[in-house]
Each structure stands twice: as C-alpha cells, then as structure tokens.
Amino acid sequence: xxxxxxxxxxxxxxxxxxxxxxxxxxxxxxxxxxxxxxxxxxxxxxxxxxxxxxxxxxxxxxxxxxxxxxxxxxxxxxxxxxxxxxxxxxxxxxxxxxxxxxxxxxxxxxxxxxxxxxxxxxxxxxxxxxxxxxxxxxxxxxxxxxxxxxxxxxxxxxxxxxxxxxxxxxxxxxxxxxxxxxxxxxxxxxxxxxxxxxxxxxxxxxxxxxxxxxxxxxxxxxxxxxxxxxxxxxxxxxxxxxxxxxxxxxxxxxxxxxxxxxxxxxxxxxxxxxxxxxxxxxxxxxxxxxxxxxxxxxxxxxxxxxxxxxxxxxxxxxxxxxxxxxxxxxxxxxxxxxxxxxxxxxxxxxxxxxxxxxxxxxxxxxxxxxxxxxxxxxxxxxxxxxxxxxxxxxxxxxxxxxxxxxxxxxxxxxxxxxxxxxxxxxxxxxxxxxxxxxxxxxxxxxxxxxxxxxxxxxxxx
Numbered sequence: 001x002x003x004x005x006x007x008x009x010x011x012x013x014x015x016x017x018x019x020x021x022x023x024x025x026x027x028x029x030x031x032x033x034x035x036x037x038x039x040x041x042x043x044x045x046x047x048x049x050x051x052x053x054x055x056x057x058x059x060x061x062x063x064x065x066x067x068x069x070x071x072x073x074x075x076x077x078x079x080x081x082x083x084x085x086x087x088x089x090x091x092x093x094x095x096x097x098x099x100x101x102x103x104x105x106x107x108x109x110x111x112x113x114x115x116x117x118x119x120x121x122x123x124x125x126x127x128x129x130x131x132x133x134x135x136x137x138x139x140x141x142x143x144x145x146x147x148x149x150x151x152x153x154x155x156x157x158x159x160x161x162x163x164x165x166x167x168x169x170x171x172x173x174x175x176x177x178x179x180x181x182x183x184x185x186x187x188x189x190x191x192x193x194x195x196x197x198x199x200x201x202x203x204x205x206x207x208x209x210x211x212x213x214x215x216x217x218x219x220x221x222x223x224x225x226x227x228x229x230x231x232x233x234x235x236x237x238x239x240x241x242x243x244x245x246x247x248x249x250x251x252x253x254x255x256x257x258x259x260x261x262x263x264x265x266x267x268x269x270x271x272x273x274x275x276x277x278x279x280x281x282x283x284x285x286x287x288x289x290x291x292x293x294x295x296x297x298x299x300x301x302x303x304x305x306x307x308x309x310x311x312x313x314x315x316x317x318x319x320x321x322x323x324x325x326x327x328x329x330x331x332x333x334x335x336x337x338x339x340x341x342x343x344x345x346x347x348x349x350x351x352x353x354x355x356x357x358x359x360x361x362x363x364x365x366x367x368x369x370x371x372x373x374x375x376x377x378x379x380x381x382x383x384x385x386x387x388x389x390x391x392x393x394x395x396x397x398x399x400x401x402x403x404x405x406x407x408x409x410x411x412x413x414x415x416x417x418x419x420x421x422x423x424x425x426x427x428x429x430x431x432x433x434x435x436x437x438x439x440x441x442x443x444x445x446x447x448x449x450x451x452x453x454x455x456x457x458x459x460x461x
Contacts, residue, residue, distance in 0.1 A: 087128070122139075122141060125139045125401070126138070126139045129403065129404075129405075132405075134405075134406050135167030136167075136377065136379050136404070136406050137379070137403075137404055137405045137406055138206065138208075138403075138404050139401065139402075139403055139404075140208070140381075140401060140402045140403070140404065141400075141401055142399055142400030142401055143212075144208055144209065144212065145383070145400055145401060145402040146400070147208065147211070147212045147215070148208065148381070148402075156215065156241070156242055156244075157215060157216065157217060157218050157239055157240065157241050157242070158182075158211075158214055158215035158216070158239055158242060159177075159181070159182045159183040159186075159188075159214050159215075159222065159224070159237045159239060160177060160178040160181025160182050160183050160184065160240070160242040161174050161175075161176065161177045161178065161181065161183040161184075161188060162174075162175040162176050162177075162178075162262075162293065162295065163175060163194065163207065163210075163211070164207075164295065164347065165206075165207040170203065170204045170205070171193050171194075171203070172193065172194040172202070172207055172210055173191065173192070173193050173194070174188055174189065174190060174191065174192040174193075174194065174226070175190060175293050175295070175347055176190050176293050176439065177189070177190070177439055178242060178244075179439065179440060181240070181242050182237045182238055182239060182240045182242070183224075183235075183237055184439060185237075185238075186224075186235040186236065186237040186238075187233075187235055188224070188226070188235055188237070189228065189437050189439065190436065190437055190438070190439060191228070191436065191437050192226035192227070192228050192233070193226055193227040193228075194210060194224060194225075194226055195225045195226055195227050195232065196223075196224070196225035196234075197210060197213045197214060197222065197223070197224055197225075198213065198222060198223050199223065200213070214237075214239075215239070216239045217239065218239055218240050218241055219238065219239065219240070220238070220239050221236055221237065221238050221239070222236075222237050222239060223235070223236050223237075224237055244262070244263065244265075245262065246261065246262050246263050246264075246265050246267060246268040246271060247259065247260070247261055247262075247268055247271035247272055247275055248260045249275035249278065249279060251279060251282055251284065252288075252443070252453070254285070254286075254453075254457065254460070255282075255283050255284055255285040255286070256284070256285070256286045256287070256288060256453055256456055256457075257275075257279035257282075257284040257286070257287040257288070258287075258288045258290065258443075258449075259272065259275050259276070259279070259287065259288070259289050259290065260290040261289065261290065261291055261294055261352075261355075262293075262294055263294060263295065263296070263297045264294075264296060264297025264298050264301040264302045264305070264351040264352070264355075265297050265298060265301060266298065266301060268297070268301050268305070269301050269304045269305055272305045272308070273305075273308055276308065276309065276336065284338065285338060285339075285460050286338060286339040286340070286341075286453075286456035286457070286459065286460050287336070287338060287339070287340045287341075287456075288340075288341050288342075288343060288449065288452045288453065288456065289340065289341070289342045289343070289355075289365070290343045290449070291342060291343060291344050291348045291352040291355060291356060292343050292344060292345040292347065292348060292369060292448070293345065293347040293348070294347070294348050294349070294351075294352040295347065295349050295350065295352070296349050296350030296351040296352055296353075296375070297350075297351045298351065299316075299328070299351060299354070299378070299410075301351070302316075302351040302352075302354050302355050303315050303316065303328045303330070303354075305355070306330060306354075306355060306358050306359075307329075307330030307331070307332050307334065308332065308334050308336070309334065309335065309336035309340075309364070310330050310335060310336075310358065310359070310362055310364055311330070311335045311362065311364075312329070312330050312331045312332070312333060312335075313329065313330060313362075313413065314327060314328070314329055314413045315328050315329060315330050315354075315358050315413060316328050316354050316358060316410055316411065316412065316413070317410065317411050318378055318408040318409065318410045318411070319408055319409055319410075319411065320407055320408040321407075321408075326408075336364075339366075339455075339456045339459035339460055340359065340364060340365035340366070340456075341365060341366045341367075341368050341452035341453075341455050341456055342355070342356050342359055342360075342365045342366070342367050342368065343368050343369050343448055343449065343452055344356050344367060344368075344369045344370070344371075344372045344423060344425065345369050345370045345372070345431065345448075346370055346371065346372065346373055346422075347373060348369075348372040348373060348423075349372065349373035349374075349375045350373075350375045350376075352372065353372045353373065353374070353375065353376065353418055353422065353423050354410065354412075356372060356423045357412040357413075357416065357418060357423050358412060358413055360412075360423065360426070361412050361413040361414045361416070362413065366426045366427060366452075366455045367423060367424075367425045367426045367427070368425055368426070368427045368429060368448065368451050368452040368455060369425050369427075369428070369429060369431075369448050370425065370428060370429070370430055370431075371421075371422040371423065371424050371425065371428075372418075372422040372423040373422055374418055374419060374420050374421050374422035375419065376409055376410050376411075376417050376418045376419030376420075377406050377408065377409055377410070377419055378406070378407055378408045378409070378410060379404050379405065379406050379407065380404070380405060380407045381402050381403070381404045382402060382403050382404075382405070383400075383401075383402045384399065384401045384402060384403060385398050385399070385400070387403075427451060427452075427455060429447065429448050429451040431446075431447065431448050432445075432447045435447075
C-alpha cells in the first residue's frame with residue numbers, strides 16, 4: 001500500500017462512524033465533527049485519535065432508518081474485500097469507457113422520455129456502490145444525507161416504527177410499532193411488510209428512501225399499504241413527533257430486575273447506569289437484560305455500558321482490510337456480581353450482539369432466546385465534500401452528498417466473528433407463536449422472559 005493510500009486511510013478512519021446499526025446508521029454530527037477536525041489539522045495523530053474516542057458522534061435516533069437485513073438472510077454471507085485499485089482500474093478501462101459511451105449514445109438517440117444529467121449521474125454513483133456487492137454500503141444524495149443526520153436528540157417526526165430490510169428480497173418489514181405512536185394507533189403490527197407508500201410501490205427501494213417517504217410534518221397524513229398474512233391492508237397514518245425511549249426498567253417478583261434496551265445511543269449510557277444503580281438500591285438479586293428486537297446503535301455506547309458491569313478487560317475489537325486492529329477495553333473497576341440473563345432474538349443485531357457476545361465470553365450472563373441476527377461489520381459514512389478536501393481534489397463541484405462503506409469486522413473478546421452466524425443462546429427458547437404479532441406482550445405470557453427468570457432463580461442463593 002503506497003504512502004498516499006495509507007495516509008488517506010488513516011484520515012478517514014479518524015471519522016469512523018461507529019454506529020453498528022442498522023445498516024447502519026448515519027452519525028448526525030459527523031459532518032460537523034469533520035469540519036472541526038479539518039480546522040484543527042495541526043494536531044498530532046495521537047491527539048486526534050484520543051479526540052475521536054472522547055467525541056464519538058451521536059447517532060440519529062430515527063428508528064425507521066434501521067437498515068439491518070431480516071433474519072432470513074443467508075448465514076454464510078461475507079462482505080467482499082475489494083482490491084485497492086479496482087475502481088481506478090474500471091475508470092481507466094478503455095473497453096468499459098467505450099461501452100459506456102455507446103450506451104449513452106443509444107439512450108440519447110432512442111430513449112422515449114426525457115431524463116436529466118443529474119439523475120443519470122446520481123444513478124451511476126449508486127451503481128458504483130452497489131457494485132461492491134455489499135448491502136450495507138451506499139450513496140446518499142444531499143437530501144437523503146440530511147434525512148439521515150436529523151433527529152440526533154432522539155426526537156423525530158414520522159410514523160413511529162422500527163423497520164428492517166431483507167437484503168436479498170429487499171422487502172421492508174415492520175419489526176415493532178412504538179406503543180402509542182402514530183403507526184400503532186393506525187393498527188400497524190409486527191411482521192407487516194411495507195408494500196406501498198402513498199400509492200407508490202416501494203418493493204425493492206432502498207430502506208432510507210422509503211423511510212423518508214413515511215416521514216413528514218406533524219399532522220400530515222401518509223397512506224401505507226402493507227402485506228399481512230397474504231392480504232393487502234391500507235393504513236392512513238397521521239404523522240407526529242416521536243420521542244424514542246431507549247431504556248426502561250422495573251423490579252419483578254423475587255427481586256429480579258428487568259432492563260429493556262431498545263437501541264444503543266448516547267443517552268442510553270447514563271440511562272443504563274441509572275437503571276442498574278436504582279435496581280441495586282432496591283435490593284436486586286438477579287437481572288434480565290432484554291435486547292430482543294434491538295437493531296444496534298453506537299459502538300461507544302455499548303462499550304461504556306459493558307464496562308460498567310463486566311470485569312476490566314477487552315470488550316470488543318475491530319479489524320480492517322489491512323489487518324489494522326482497534327481494541328476497546330473496560331477499565332473502570334466496576335463489575336456487577338449477580339446472576340444475569342440476556343434475552344436476544346433474530347432481530348437483535350450489531351451492538352446488541354456485541355453486548356450479548358461479550359457477556360457470554362466472560363461467562364457473566366446466560367444468553368436466552370433465539371440466535372441473533374449476525375451483523376458483525378462496521379460502516380462509516382463520509383461526506384463527499386470532506387473527502388474531496390482531504391484529497392485536495394481540484395475541480396470538484398461541492399455538494400451535500402455522502403457515501404457509506406463497510407470498513408471493518410468486529411470480534412468478541414475471545415476472537416469470535418459472529419458476522420453471518422449470530423450469537424447462539426445458551427438456553428434456546430422460541431417465542432410462542434401466538435405472541436409474534438403482538439405489539440405489547442404482557443410479562444405474564446412472555447415465555448422467553450419466563451425462561452430467563454427460571455435460569456436466574458436456579459442461581460440466586
């Protein structure tokens with residue numbers, strides 16, 4: 001690898017959006033962070049790395065933007081490693097350029113409808129990222145990137161639902177409507193497949209574009225047609241402001257604490273610590289941590305939370321295509337010494353899997369439920385303007401677009417890469433069939449929760 005490429009890689013990695021989500025998620029403050037860094041480019045490499053650790057950008061809290069594939073995705077999928085020069089080789093391939101010119105001439109001469117130069121260019125940019133064969137890499141227009149960056153404070157205006165996209169079928173499925181949110185009030189259910197939005201067939205469209213269509217000003221309506229049990233159901237949903245609650249906790253019978261985590265965001269860290277402390281103060285003897293249907297979030301959030309309850313040591317590490325490794329350690333001298341069970345299912349992805357796998361590796365918890373999704377890769381979003389400034393590109397026409405690419409795998413403390421395989425529970429329990437389409441499952445009928453409590457009761461002295 002030549003010096004220029006290594007320098008670029010180091011600079012880009014300073015701004016790695018460590019959201020593990022869905023598909024990865026955009027970091028709402030990445031552009032601002034990059035601009036601040038650019039203005040302070042005299043800092044040493046070490047100082048910049050430390051600054052990155054202290055100022056990891058917060059992730060957008062728009063839950064509808066979750067881009068993890070559904071659990072039907074093949075377990076053997078691997079993200080391809082692209083050679084350093086492949087794109088340059090393509091752009092310098094004379095036969096390719098001739099064919100491109102030929103097709104362009106054919107379109108100009110024969111295509112019936114009009115098309116703008118901008119539309120063609122945007123499609124070609126998307127095609128370049130699609131050519132990587134990686135469902136988590138993609139191109140965002142200025143408008144799409146703005147949508148991705150908004151609502152970093154956990155409040156947004158939309159329908160209020162968590163969705164996933166199967167990267168093989170491209171079908172978008174409702175994972176869970178937020179209780180008392182607009183979608184919930186309109187009758188949307190877990191498992192509904194989004195078919196049309198305002199009469200437009202969205203089958204095969206990128207999840208972020210579909211999400212953008214469902215969002216809008218409070219009080220406006222959006223018509224969403226879903227497929228439910230083989231039938232079309234059309235719902236008229238009145239958009240409203242939605243505030244995402246990332247942590248809930250309560251004390252169950254027999255002094256069993258229950259903490260439910262819906263995502264890993266900046267605010268989740270302190271909420272989690274407060275929940276643990278509050279339950280301990282109330283005499284908690286065992287703890288269930290519920291990560292079911294949690295699509296992920298920020299890497300720094302899950303690391304800080306694990307640091308608070310695990311013994312000091314390695315929590316997770318990432319490794320890129322060059323073999324360069326970044327390790328994340330717990331070193332706060334805190335440890336929660338009581339029986340713990342962690343609930344997971346096929347929609348527990350990314351940061352959720354980091355949490356469950358670390359607890360499993362340290363034998364600090366019993367994992368209960370079904371095998372998790374299996375997303376063990378990290379994406380980073382780079383504003384195109386910022387990349388151009390770092391490369392000192394001349395003649396570049398500035399715009400507000402951005403590119404998201406997969407940059408590394410992550411590994412558990414014991415060195416496991418769970419990408420494509422997921423975290424296997426210690427106690428496997430499938431959710432009762434009659435509960436799978438319920439938005440709210442009462443604790444008394446939740447058979448997976450009952451299994452977790454049973455595990456703890458055997459360990460409580």
